[in-house]
Amino acid sequence: MWSIQENAGYLLGLEPLWLLRVEELLAGRAELTPADLENRRTHEANHDAAALPDLLRSFLRARGVLTCRLDAVDEEALAHTALRPRLRVLMSLVDHTKVCGS
Numbered sequence: 001m002w003s004i005q006e007n008a009g010y011l012l013g014l015e016p017l018w019l020l021r022v023e024e025l026l027a028g029r030a031e032l033t034p035a036d037l038e039n040r041r042t043h044e045a046n047h048d049a050a051a052l053p054d055l056l057r058s059f060l061r062a063r064g065v066l067t068c069r070l071d072a073v074d075e076e077a078l079a080h081t082a083l084r085p086r087l088r089v090l091m092s093l094v095d096h097t098k099v100c101g102s
Helices: 004-026 040-045 052-071 075-079 093-100
Strands: 081-084 089-092
Touching: 004 040, 004 052, 004 081, 004 093, 075 093, 089 093
Parallel strands: none
Antiparallel strands: 081 089
């Protein structure tokens, strides 16, 4: 079981993937970059050594970058779908934001 810091760090570690997938969808890619299912980034980061407020601030900054990018998306971009590798399903930008927001 992960500590609060590890959970916060895990979410922070996913932000680059979420942003990358947004860019891939906007670029019209057919398949999205797969996630690291072994969570290596979380296991190697030693998030327990970090202060929780620092991790949360970093997460909020990273999520702010993602939401600013999404704010700039035009309606045409919402129609494109790409394959999500692990689930083997087509996802739109709207589908992706539902996943990364949960």
